[in-house]
Amino acid sequence: MKEIVRVNCINHRYPDATEVSICGLSFVIHEGERVAVLGANGSGKTTMLLHIVGILQPTKGEVTVFGGPPAKGALHGKVAMVFQDVDEQIIGPTVWDDIAFSPLNYGHRPEEVKDMVDGIIKELGIQHLANRVPHYLSGGEKRKVAIAGALVTHPRLLVLDEAMAGLDARSRTEIIELLNRLNKERNIAMVVTTHEVDLVPRVADTVYVISDGAIIFRGTPLELFRQPEVLRKANLEPPPLMELLKALKDGGLQVEVSDDLVEAKRQILRICKARD
Amino acid sequence: MTCTSAIYLIDHYANNLNSPMHRASPLSKLIGIALAFGITAFTNSAPALMIEFLLVLMFMALARLPLLRMLEWALYPVFFASLFALSQLPYSFILPIVTLFKAMNSALIILLLVSTTPYPELFSIIGTLSQTLGNIAFLTYRFFFLLVDQVDKRLVAMKVRGGLTGGWEKKVASLASFVGSIFVVSFEMSENVYSAMKVRGYSGRILCHRKLRRRLSRNDLVPFAFASCFFATLVVFLFLREWGVII
Numbered sequence: 001m002k003e004i005v006r007v008n009c010i011n012h013r014y015p016d017a018t019e020v021s022i023c024g025l026s027f028v029i030h031e032g033e034r035v036a037v038l039g040a041n042g043s044g045k046t047t048m049l050l051h052i053v054g055i056l057q058p059t060k061g062e063v064t065v066f067g068g069p070p071a072k073g074a075l076h077g078k079v080a081m082v083f084q085d086v087d088e089q090i091i092g093p094t095v096w097d098d099i100a101f102s103p104l105n106y107g108h109r110p111e112e113v114k115d116m117v118d119g120i121i122k123e124l125g126i127q128h129l130a131n132r133v134p135h136y137l138s139g140g141e142k143r144k145v146a147i148a149g150a151l152v153t154h155p156r157l158l159v160l161d162e163a164m165a166g167l168d169a170r171s172r173t174e175i176i177e178l179l180n181r182l183n184k185e186r187n188i189a190m191v192v193t194t195h196e197v198d199l200v201p202r203v204a205d206t207v208y209v210i211s212d213g214a215i216i217f218r219g220t221p222l223e224l225f226r227q228p229e230v231l232r233k234a235n236l237e238p239p240p241l242m243e244l245l246k247a248l249k250d251g252g253l254q255v256e257v258s259d260d261l262v263e264a265k266r267q268i269l270r271i272c273k274a275r276d
Numbered sequence: 277m278t279c280t281s282a283i284y285l286i287d288h289y290a291n292n293l294n295s296p297m298h299r300a301s302p303l304s305k306l307i308g309i310a311l312a313f314g315i316t317a318f319t320n321s322a323p324a325l326m327i328e329f330l331l332v333l334m335f336m337a338l339a340r341l342p343l344l345r346m347l348e349w350a351l352y353p354v355f356f357a358s359l360f361a362l363s364q365l366p367y368s369f370i371l372p373i374v375t376l377f378k379a380m381n382s383a384l385i386i387l388l389l390v391s392t393t394p395y396p397e398l399f400s401i402i403g404t405l406s407q408t409l410g411n412i413a414f415l416t417y418r419f420f421f422l423l424v425d426q427v428d429k430r431l432v433a434m435k436v437r438g439g440l441t442g443g444w445e446k447k448v449a450s451l452a453s454f455v456g457s458i459f460v461v462s463f464e465m466s467e468n469v470y471s472a473m474k475v476r477g478y479s480g481r482i483l484c485h486r487k488l489r490r491r492l493s494r495n496d497l498v499p500f501a502f503a504s505c506f507f508a509t510l511v512v513f514l515f516l517r518e519w520g521v522i523i
Contacts, residue, residue, distance in 0.1 A: 055471045081475045087422055088465060089472040093396035093414045105477030133291050133394060135421045149476065 001030035004157060004189055005052055010061030012047055020047045023061075024214030029157065032187040034180075036194060036204035036221075040235035043210045045193035046084070049159050052191070053081045065157070077106050077153035084162040086146040090134045095126070098134065099149045106153060120152045124178065140171025144178070151182065158182075160192045164199055176202050197231060198239050200224070201259040209234050226257050282349060284424065289341055289391040297339040297388070299495040302397040308499025309389045315506040316381045322370050324513035325377035331505050332384040335498075339392050346391070350383035388502075419469070426461050430454060 007027035012020050022044050029035050039045045050056040051063045054070030063070060066078055080102075083089045092098025096117060103113040121130055126144050134142065143163065150158060160179075164172045180203070182188055192203050200207050201221040209217035209224065211234035217224060224230060228238040228246065238246075241264055245257045248271075255267045290298070297305070312328075319325055336346055357379030361372035390398070395417045403410025431454070434440065439450040470478075 050471070053475050055474060077477065079475075081472075083468070083472055085468065088468040089476070091415065091418060091469070091473060091476075093399065093418055097396070097414075101473075102476045105479065133287070133396065134418065136291060153477075 001032065003028055004031055004066055005029035005191075006062070006064045007048060007051065008062045010048070010051055010058040010063060012051065012056055013059045019059075020044045021213040022048050022210060022215060024216055025208070025218050027208060027215055029189050029191055031156070031189055032183065033189050034183055034203060034205045035189070035191045036200045036207045037191065037210060038194060038197065038200060038207055038224075038231075038234065038236060039210035040195055043234070044213060045210060046161050048210075049081065049161050049191070049193060052157075053079055053159055077102065078155055079157045079159060080150035080153065080155035081159040082143070082146045082150050082161065082163055084165060086142045087134075089146050090142060090149070093133065094130070095132050095134065095137075095145050095148075096121070096130045098145060099152050101149060102153050116152050120148045124148050124151075138171070139167055140174060143167065143171070143175055147175070147178065151188075154186075155188065157189045157191070160190065162194060163192055164194065164196065179203065195236065197236050209236075211235070222257075222259050225259055284421070285345070286387075286391050287395060287421070290394045293340050293392075295339040295392070296495045296498045297335065297392045299493070300392075300499050301492055301496055302393050302401060304492060304496035305389055305393055305499045306401060308503040309385055311503035312385050312506045313382060315503070315510050316378060316385065319378075319510055319513070320374055321513045321517065322373045322377065324509050325374060325381060327509050328381050328506055329377055329384070331502070331509065332381060332388060335502050336384070336388055336391075338498075339388065341388070341391050346384060346387050349387060350380050353379045353383045419465070422465065423458075423462055426465075427458060430457060430461075 005028065007022065009023040009026075010021070011023075014020070027037075027048065037045050037048065047056065051058055052065055052070060054065070054075060057069075057071075065075060070079065090098050091101055099117045099120060100113050103116050108116065121127055124144055124147065126141070126148060129137065129141055129145065134145065137145065147158075158179075163179075164175060167175065176199075179190060179192075183190055190203070192199075194200070194203075204221060207217070207219065207221050207224050208215050209230055216233065217227070217230045225238060225242040226246075228242065231238050239259070241261065242257055242259065245255050245264055245267070248255045248268075249257065253271055255271065258264050258267070312332075316325070316328060319328065333343055333346075336343055354376055357375055361375040364371040364375060396414065399410055399413040399417065402413050434450060434454055439454070440447055
């Protein structure tokens with residue numbers, strides 16, 4: 001798979017003199033890959049994302065996106081972002097107008113814009129929201145509108161900053177299913193930052209863990225959950241299911257640590273039946 | 277009721293209520309309302325103005341708007357008009373009534389327009405005249421409500437933490453820190469919005485405008501019926517005055 005993003009040991013100094021460093025392992029995203037960035041609050045996840053989309057430039061270090069530095073305007077719709085507070089990203093007076101914002105600003109003709117907006121609205125199944133005013137939408141609906149606004153230009157990389165924060169279980173499942181479907185159908189690479197460990201297996205093939213200004217882990221979710229000490233080092237709690245399976249294994253039972261609930265149930269039932 | 281909650285409610289009525297008046301195009305509503313407004317300004321007969329007053333209330337009821345609340349909001353301009361009406365009292369008994377009804381009717385007509393037309397639709401008319409002005413109106417509309425949310429949240433937090441208790445000095449100090457925090461929040465919000473706009477292709481010129489809806493439907497008869505009723509009232513009373521039935 002072709003590499004589309006590489007972040008090598010960056011350092012950023014904010015105007016208030018706060019310095020954020022992200023060193024350690026290199027951060028790499030390949031075409032069509034689903035990546036999660038795990039880290040406690042304030043670990044520098046958002047700072048790294050803002051470098052990838054070109055909002056921030058590193059004081060030191062190197063960021064390469066699609067073969068070059070993500071300078072202003074250079075990405076031109078290839079990278080899209082859904083911000084943590086979607087209210088600050090939804091600019092249009094109605095949902096339709098908001099989704100049309102990027103295509104209009106990227107210079108598409110009005111007829112093209114109409115096709116693009118109507119197309120993404122249909123694809124995401126939000127036709128009923130098209131003429132609604134954003135501040136009357138629920139959190140999940142706003143998130144979908146923000147995703148539609150990001151995807152309308154057909155980006156190859158979608159960056160989501162704490163995309164599931166504050167959503168109820170149903171909205172969260174809807175958004176996850178939507179993102180996974182788009183990843184599969186359009187081969188869009190996705191990077192999701194989160195501090196919710198349970199979310200990782202559902203949204204990522206590859207996971208990075210950031211702790212104390214360094215990327216300390218790169219691997220699959222299952223590889224990560226087999227090393228709970230990595231999560232603890234990053235001030236995160238391993239998922240209870242993994243903890244249970246690991247405790248059973250440490251207690252001498254023949255189980256494999258798994259992030260799959262069905263697989264975990266099968267293993268536990270097998271042990272119970274063997275005991276009977 | 278605060279000004280912000282009134283704006284919130286008007287926005288709610290315009291967006292979430294449904295009636296033929298709500299479904300009519302903004303252009304026909306604007307024409308109908310402008311005609312009614314002009315006729316009100318032209319009418320000098322107190323009984324005609326009273327009938328026009330009842331007509332607005334009838335159309336408001338048809339649009340499912342809460343009449344008492346509408347009357348309450350319309351009282352603001354009536355209060356200021358009453359100062360002028362008082363000065364007319366020594367010269368005439370009828371003129372102050374005409375002045376008060378003109379103010380009341382004008383306010384109700386405008387309320388009928390804004391409570392049945394979502395702001396984006398109204399601003400699309402401004403956008404047709406000047407895109408920059410339209411964009412300013414749209415962005416102000418969008419972020420006004422976000423800021424109001426922040427103000428509400430912080431006000432509640434301040435009340436819960438006892439910020440509005442004690443003497444006036446303490447209250448003033450609390451309010452000052454409240455205003456300060458709102459300034460910081462709005463500054464931070466504007467920076468975040470700017471970042472989001474840059475990621476979404478902003479390059480110094482905002483291209484976010486809504487086209488004015490020009491297609492007419494059966495619903496567009498309602499604003500014209502409204503204006504026609506006003507016109508008919510005016511004509512009837514002009515003839516009645518001409519024939520000497522009323523003065």
